[in-house]
Amino acid sequence: DVKVTQSSRYLVKRTGEKVFLECVQDMDHENMFWYRQDPGLGLRLIYFSYDVKMKEKGDIPEGYSVSREKKERFSLILESASTNQTSMYLCASSSGQFPLLLSPSGANVLTFGAGSRLTVL
Amino acid sequence: DAKTTQPNSMESNEEEPVHLPCNHSTISGTDYIHWYRQLPSQGPEYVIHGLTSNVNNRMASLAIAEDRKSSTLILHRATLRDAAVYYCTRAGNNRKLIWGLGTSLAVNP
Numbered sequence: 281d282v283k284v285t286q287s288s289r290y291l292v293k294r295t296g297e298k299v300f301l302e303c304v305q306d307m308d309h310e311n312m313f314w315y316r317q318d319p320g321l322g323l324r325l326i327y328f329s330y331d332v333k334m335k336e337k338g339d340i341p342e343g344y345s346v347s348r349e350k351k352e353r354f355s356l357i358l359e360s361a362s363t364n365q366t367s368m369y370l371c372a373s374s375s376g377q378f379p380l381l382l383s384p385s386g387a388n389v390l391t392f393g394a395g396s397r398l399t400v401l
Numbered sequence: 402d403a404k405t406t407q408p409n410s411m412e413s414n415e416e417e418p419v420h421l422p423c424n425h426s427t428i429s430g431t432d433y434i435h436w437y438r439q440l441p442s443q444g445p446e447y448v449i450h451g452l453t454s455n456v457n458n459r460m461a462s463l464a465i466a467e468d469r470k471s472s473t474l475i476l477h478r479a480t481l482r483d484a485a486v487y488y489c490t491r492a493g494n495n496r497k498l499i500w501g502l503g504t505s506l507a508v509n510p
Binding site: 320321322324370389390391392393394 | 433435437442443444445446447488500501502503
């Protein structure tokens with residue numbers, strides 16, 4: 281089974297701290313994603329990467345950066361955490377060439393990690 | 402609006418069929434419809450996807466309207482483990498998945 285592992289299930293940080301959320305996938309997937317999930321707002325895409333060292337902004341990139349130095353690892357960085365970044369963060373990966381959803385195969389299916397719940401005080 | 406539209410919540414009894422509707426009236430002709438579900442305290446998991454024809458897999462069936470403006474996820478016999486939030490997704494203008502707010506399914510024993 282494809283596994284996407286997020287390093288921390290729960291984190292508590294203070295305002296202004298630098299926060300790293302790590303995600304590792306073990307199926308050699310080309311594409312990796314970071315979402316945040318908030319009640320009433322659903323899943324919103326922060327950043328994604330379709331290749332090593334490549335990244336593209338999603339719908340809400342402000343206040344975040346990402347790093348993909350190796351194919352299996354995609355990190356989300358909060359340079360200076362703020363209380364409005366308290367959320368559930370979800371990492372996902374998929375195979376297949378970008379853009380997605382143009383393939384009849386299941387290659388574009390997203391596999392998610394269990395999530396990292398971040399609280400910023 | 403590119404988002405999908407789903408009822409906020411639905412309820413079913415165990416071992417009965419469940420039909421979860423989704424409206425995606427602005428979908429383009431080449432966009433697949435994907436369904437995911439999220440169990441409590443877990444990330445979303447893939448359920449099924451399709452383009453035009455109805456699709457079946459071991460988890461569920463997907464019925465897609467002829468005009469593709471709506472689809473229905475069918476759970477043939479609901480179990481307590483099917484209690485989850487079900488998301489219907491489609492591609493947005495930038496070709497990335499657009500997520501609606503999902504339907505919270507409660508299954509009564």
